[in-house]
Amino acid sequence: MAHDYGLILAGGRGTRFWPRSRRHRSKQVLNVIGERTLIQATVERLRPLIPPERMWVLTSHPLRDEIIRQLPEVPREQVLAEPVQRNTAPAIGLAAHIFHSIDPDAVMGVFPSDHVITRPARYRRMLRPAFRAAREGKLVVLGIQPRHPETGFGYIEFPKGVDPGSTTPRPVVQFREKPDLATARRYVRAGRFYWNAGMFFWRASILLDALRRYLPKTATLLSALPGFRDRRFFTELERAFPLCENISVDYAVLEKSSNVVGLACDDIGWSDVGSWEAVRELLPGDKDGNVVRGEALCQSSRGNYIDAQGKLVALLGVNDLIVVDTPDALLVADRRRAQQVGELVKILEQRRRNDLL
Amino acid sequence: MAHDYGLILAGGRGTRFWPRSRRHRSKQVLNVIGERTLIQATVERLRPLIPPERMWVLTSHPLRDEIIRQLPEVPREQVLAEPVQRNTAPAIGLAAHIFHSIDPDAVMGVFPSDHVITRPARYRRMLRPAFRAAREGKLVVLGIQPRHPETGFGYIEFPKGVDPGSTTPRPVVQFREKPDLATARRYVRAGRFYWNAGMFFWRASILLDALRRYLPKTATLLSALPGFRDRRFFTELERAFPLCENISVDYAVLEKSSNVVGLACDDIGWSDVGSWEAVRELLPGDKDGNVVRGEALCQSSRGNYIDAQGKLVALLGVNDLIVVDTPDALLVADRRRAQQVGELVKILEQRRRNDLL
Numbered sequence: 001m002a003h004d005y006g007l008i009l010a011g012g013r014g015t016r017f018w019p020r021s022r023r024h025r026s027k028q029v030l031n032v033i034g035e036r037t038l039i040q041a042t043v044e045r046l047r048p049l050i051p052p053e054r055m056w057v058l059t060s061h062p063l064r065d066e067i068i069r070q071l072p073e074v075p076r077e078q079v080l081a082e083p084v085q086r087n088t089a090p091a092i093g094l095a096a097h098i099f100h101s102i103d104p105d106a107v108m109g110v111f112p113s114d115h116v117i118t119r120p121a122r123y124r125r126m127l128r129p130a131f132r133a134a135r136e137g138k139l140v141v142l143g144i145q146p147r148h149p150e151t152g153f154g155y156i157e158f159p160k161g162v163d164p165g166s167t168t169p170r171p172v173v174q175f176r177e178k179p180d181l182a183t184a185r186r187y188v189r190a191g192r193f194y195w196n197a198g199m200f201f202w203r204a205s206i207l208l209d210a211l212r213r214y215l216p217k218t219a220t221l222l223s224a225l226p227g228f229r230d231r232r233f234f235t236e237l238e239r240a241f242p243l244c245e246n247i248s249v250d251y252a253v254l255e256k257s258s259n260v261v262g263l264a265c266d267d268i269g270w271s272d273v274g275s276w277e278a279v280r281e282l283l284p285g286d287k288d289g290n291v292v293r294g295e296a297l298c299q300s301s302r303g304n305y306i307d308a309q310g311k312l313v314a315l316l317g318v319n320d321l322i323v324v325d326t327p328d329a330l331l332v333a334d335r336r337r338a339q340q341v342g343e344l345v346k347i348l349e350q351r352r353r354n355d356l357l
Numbered sequence: 358m359a360h361d362y363g364l365i366l367a368g369g370r371g372t373r374f375w376p377r378s379r380r381h382r383s384k385q386v387l388n389v390i391g392e393r394t395l396i397q398a399t400v401e402r403l404r405p406l407i408p409p410e411r412m413w414v415l416t417s418h419p420l421r422d423e424i425i426r427q428l429p430e431v432p433r434e435q436v437l438a439e440p441v442q443r444n445t446a447p448a449i450g451l452a453a454h455i456f457h458s459i460d461p462d463a464v465m466g467v468f469p470s471d472h473v474i475t476r477p478a479r480y481r482r483m484l485r486p487a488f489r490a491a492r493e494g495k496l497v498v499l500g501i502q503p504r505h506p507e508t509g510f511g512y513i514e515f516p517k518g519v520d521p522g523s524t525t526p527r528p529v530v531q532f533r534e535k536p537d538l539a540t541a542r543r544y545v546r547a548g549r550f551y552w553n554a555g556m557f558f559w560r561a562s563i564l565l566d567a568l569r570r571y572l573p574k575t576a577t578l579l580s581a582l583p584g585f586r587d588r589r590f591f592t593e594l595e596r597a598f599p600l601c602e603n604i605s606v607d608y609a610v611l612e613k614s615s616n617v618v619g620l621a622c623d624d625i626g627w628s629d630v631g632s633w634e635a636v637r638e639l640l641p642g643d644k645d646g647n648v649v650r651g652e653a654l655c656q657s658s659r660g661n662y663i664d665a666q667g668k669l670v671a672l673l674g675v676n677d678l679i680v681v682d683t684p685d686a687l688l689v690a691d692r693r694r695a696q697q698v699g700e701l702v703k704i705l706e707q708r709r710r711n712d713l714l
Contacts, residue, residue, distance in 0.1 A: 019671070288682070297701060300694070308687060312713055314701050317691035321675065325687055330665060332689060334674035337657070344654060344671050356669055 002203070004131050006050040007095040009198070010039055010059040010067060010113035011085055015342040016275045019329035020307070023062045023357050029070055032279050039113040040070055045120035046111065049127055056098070057113070058082055058091050072174075083241045088198070089252040090244035093211050093222050094237075100204040101227040107209070110200040110249075116282065118269025122165075126263050129167040134201035139210070139260045140169060141201075143194025143251045144270045149184035152274065154196040154250060156262050162192045165266030166245035172260040175250060186309070194264055196250065197272070207253070215252045218244040235327040276322045277338035280305035290315070305335060329356050359462035359560070361488050363407035364452040366555070367396055367416040367470035368426060368439055372699040373622040373632045376686035377664070379712055380419045385471040389636050396470040397427050400687070402477035403468065406484055413455070414470070415439055415448050440598045445555070446609040447601035450568050450579045458584040462493045465564070467557040467606075475626025477696075479522075483620050484558075486524040491558035496610070497526060500551025501627045506541035511553040511607060511629065513619050515635055519549045520675045521624030529617040532607055534582065546548075551621055553607065554629070564610070572609045575601040632680045634695035637662035647672070662692060686713050 010244060014027025021027050028039040036044065043055060045249040052073040059067055061081040068076045069345075082091060092110055099106035109131060117123050126142060133140045145164050155176040162170055175196065179187060187193035211219035221240045226232050245252070254260055273279055285291040290298045294308040301315035308325035315321070322333040348356050371384025378384050385396040393401065400412060410431040418438040425433045439448060449467055456463035466488060474480050482505045483499060490497045500513045502521050512533040519527055531678055532553065536544060544550035570578035578597040583589050602609070611617055628635055642648040651665040658672035665682035672678070679690040679698075690698060705713050 044631075116632070297704060299697075299701060299704075311683075311687055313684050313687045313689065314688050316697060316701060317694040318678065318689055321689065323689055325682070325689070326668075328668045330668055330670045330682055330687070332670065332672050332675055332678065332680055337674040340656075341675060344656060344673060347654060347656070353669075 002107050002135055003054060004050055005095075005099045005103075005106050005108045005204075006046055006055040006109055007099075007110045007111045008039065008042055008055065008057045009088065009090065009110065010057050010063065011082055011091065012114060013060075014114060015345040016339065018341055018345045019324060019326045019331050019356070024066060026063055026114075027273075029063060029066045032273055033116055033282055037070055038116065038158035038273070039067060042111060042113050043071055043074065045117060045123065046109075046127075048124060049131070050109065056080070056095060058095060059113075060085060074256075083238045086241065086244055087246050088249040089211070089215055089247045090218050090222070090241065090317060092200070092207065092249050093215070093218055093244070094120045094225075094241070096204040096207040096211075097225060098228045100208060101229075102292055104205065105203040107131060108202065108204050110198070110270075111136075112198045114273070115197065116269070116273050117270045118271075118282075119267070120264070123268040125167065126165075126265050126268070129169060130199075130201040130263050133169045133261055133263075134203060137203060137206060137259075138169065139200070139202045139206065139257055141172065141254065141260060141262045142197060142199040143262050143264045144197045145192065145265060145267060146188050148196050149181060149188045150195065151178055151181055151184050153272075154178055155184075155187050155193040156196050158192045158194060158262055158264055160192060162194075162264045164264050166264065169263055172254075172262045175255045194262070195270075197270060198250075200249065200254075206259075210253045210257060212257050215245060215247065218247075218252075233319070274306055275338035275341065276307075276324065276333070277335045280322070280335065303335070358411060359464050359492055360411060360460055361407055362456045362460075362463050362465045362561075363403055363412040363450075364456075365396065365399055365412065365414045365470045366445065366467065366469045367414050367420065368442055368448065369383045369608075371471060372702040373410055373696065375690050375698055375702045376681055376683045376713070378602075381423060382439065383471075384630075386420060386423045389630055390473050390639055394427055395473065395630070396424060398473070399468060399470050400428055400431065402474060402480065403466075403484075404483060406488070407466065412500075413437070413452060415452060416470075417442060417481065440595045443598065443601050444603050445606040446568070446572055446604045447579070447598065449557070449564065449606050450555065450572070450575055450601070451598070453564045453568075453581075454579045454582060455559040455585045457565060458586075460629075463561040464488060465561050466491075467555070469555045469629075471630070472554065473626070473628045473630050475628075475639075476624070479623070480625040480627075482524065483522075483622050483625070486526060487556075487558040487620050488620055490526045494563060495526065496557070496559045496562060496563065496614055498529065498611065498617060499554060499556040499618045500619050500621045502622060503545050503550065503552050503556045504626060506538060506545045507552065508535055508538055508541050510629075511535055511572055511583060512541075512544050512550040513553050514548045515551060515619055515621055517549060519551075519621045521621050526618035526620055529611075529619045532612045535630055551619070552627075554627060557606065557609075557611075563616075567614060571613050572602060572604070609680065632695035632698065633662055633664075633681065633690075634692045635678070637692065660692070707713050 014021045017027045057079045064081045136260045157173040289303040292306045297314045300317045303320045324331040371378045374384045414436045421438045514530040640648045646660040649663045654671045657674045660677045681688040
């Protein structure tokens with residue numbers, strides 16, 4: 001019988017969570033919501049379906065040690081650093097190559113490491129049929145029921161009559177790139193367009209076949225790698241991986257395949273927590289809408305997000321601010337600009353302030 | 358010949374400078390402007406006229422050690438802690454008693470410890486005639502030319518034709534209490550109303566005479582004290598001082614005396630730096646009006662005051678904020694509320710947060 005493997009993609013930098021996020025402490029290893037970090041919560045909610053010994057993590061060199069520390073239950077040799085940052089097609093292709101070299105019948109689920117799901121049991125109800133369809137040879141995607149006309153995500157178009165929460169996979173009509181606002185509104189009204197949250201399920205062998213067909217250069221590079229247990233594996237990976245194409249699996253494979261089915265989730269409490277403002281929306285606030293992590297004294301102040309450890313933050317007559325304090329950097333931002341925090345990080349990079357990156 | 362003595366009043370708490378100001382680190386011992394603290398700058402600018410060995414400081418118990426540390430040139434026994442906080446009449450009366458007990462001909466100048474004067478040479482030009490008139494037996498006040506219709510200060514009414522910067526003392530027509538805005542505007546237009554900055558000059562003996570006449574209870578308590586060199590002095594002071602009246606010298610003596618003359622300063626660059634906003638106005642800013650003490654990265658942000666040591670402060674899309682960071686407390690306030698920072702301190706007192714006071 002085929003085993004289910006989990007691939008957790010943890011290569012992102014999450015610069016919008018500066019100054020908490022740094023090169024060595026990216027969003028997925030931060031406890032932006034709750035006590036556990038996002039990657040710990042990811043492993044935790046998958047655990048009833050995928051035991052840690054079949055869980056693998058792909059990340060970057062600066063984050064690897066921290067992830068190993070945070071996930072003691074995952075065998076450390078299964079936490080791999082990509083030699084360079086590529087998009088999802090080479091990363092998933094690499095994992096498929098490894099799984100296939102270990103277990104030719106391997107079925108894999110792909111999971112981002114930095115999302116929040118507040119209803120994990122309801123989520124797992126959707127994972128079981130997803131793995132089942134994957135075992136049967138399908139390329140499977142999970143769709144998230146949209147809550148608002150988001151322009152920052154791609155959409156999955158389901159056939160008419162799609163039923164959120166149904167555990168019967170439906171053929172995907174089409175993948176839609178990030179839309180403009182008018183289009184996004186139309187999608188939400190139509191009721192059969194779902195957010196593509198980057199969660200995929202397939203046999204490793206089927207994904208490798210698809211790569212050979214749609215991304216032959218990358219497929220050739222990966223298939224030339226020795227088996228994972230071979231001692232030349234990492235040397236060869238260092239050489240080959242940078243030559244792989246920088247492209248997403250959605251664009252390289254899914255949009256071109258006819259073999260794709262989807263499962264339309266009902267409300268599983270998913271969020272990609274894309275910014276401090278998203279965190280503010282997810283956490284409970286006081287009567288004036290101030291969300292405080294740490295200790296604060298808020299006078300005549302509304303709608304603020306405060307994150308500071310080991311000190312009191314006093315607000316006086318200020319509204320709609322993001323205040324995040326760390327030992328060497330303090331951010332004070334209008335929360336409507338939370339998406340632009342990454343631009344501050346770019347400026348610090350230009351100024352070579354490696355101490356703050 | 359009579360010697361000139363300096364009395365520096367340093368008992369204030371300066372809670373509007375929280376979180377930098379604390380019980381043991383009040384406004385006068387902070388370097389709110391420039392490198393030196395306000396009390397160090399006060400001694401420095403008086404030094405050409407009053408040598409440190411004739412300089413005395415009245416402060417409170419929590420601040421005494423810090424002031425001794427900051428003013429090594431002032432003999433430490435001349436830095437006195439008031440047993441309890443009273444207003445200026447008992448404090449100045451006490452100093453007059455001490456000076457008179459040392460030197461019956463003593464002439465004293467009274468100086469707040471927490472003001473800024475950016476043109477000290479021009480200021481000293483006014484001090485010489487002030488001391489001279491005091492020596493001749495007058496009660497002398499210094500008037501500050503008003504720059505705007507301030508309602509937070511008392512005013513000194515000079516006779517018509519008063520000439521700012523003139524070194525000839527003029528009789529004071531009347532002291533005016535803090536006015537409402539309309540009255541303050543009238544004062545500024547009239548051109549002969551000057552701010553009362555709490556700088557006074559008189560013979561110790563004359564002030565003691567005036568106290569006996571206008572504030573007999575306090576005068577009796579103070580005159581019963583033994584001489585400063587007497588070893589019973591401090592014990593007796595602890596007993597007597599709390600019984601003195603809690604009243605200002607302006608109200609107790611000056612408003613009632615006919616013997617008062619004034620010197621009208623021209624622009625000596627005086628400021629009482631009453632709040633963080635006043636500091637912001639005094640210091641040079643960047644092209645967007647951001648004043649930074651420490652290091653900041655300001656994006657789409659205007660008119661902010663930033664004070665943080667040992668960390669970078671990044672502002673994104675915020676205007677007119679006061680941001681003051683310390684190791685255990687961070688203030689983020691609308692600068693139009695800078696006067697209300699003291700209210701935060703009151704709340705912390707109610708909550709018995711002595712660690713932050």
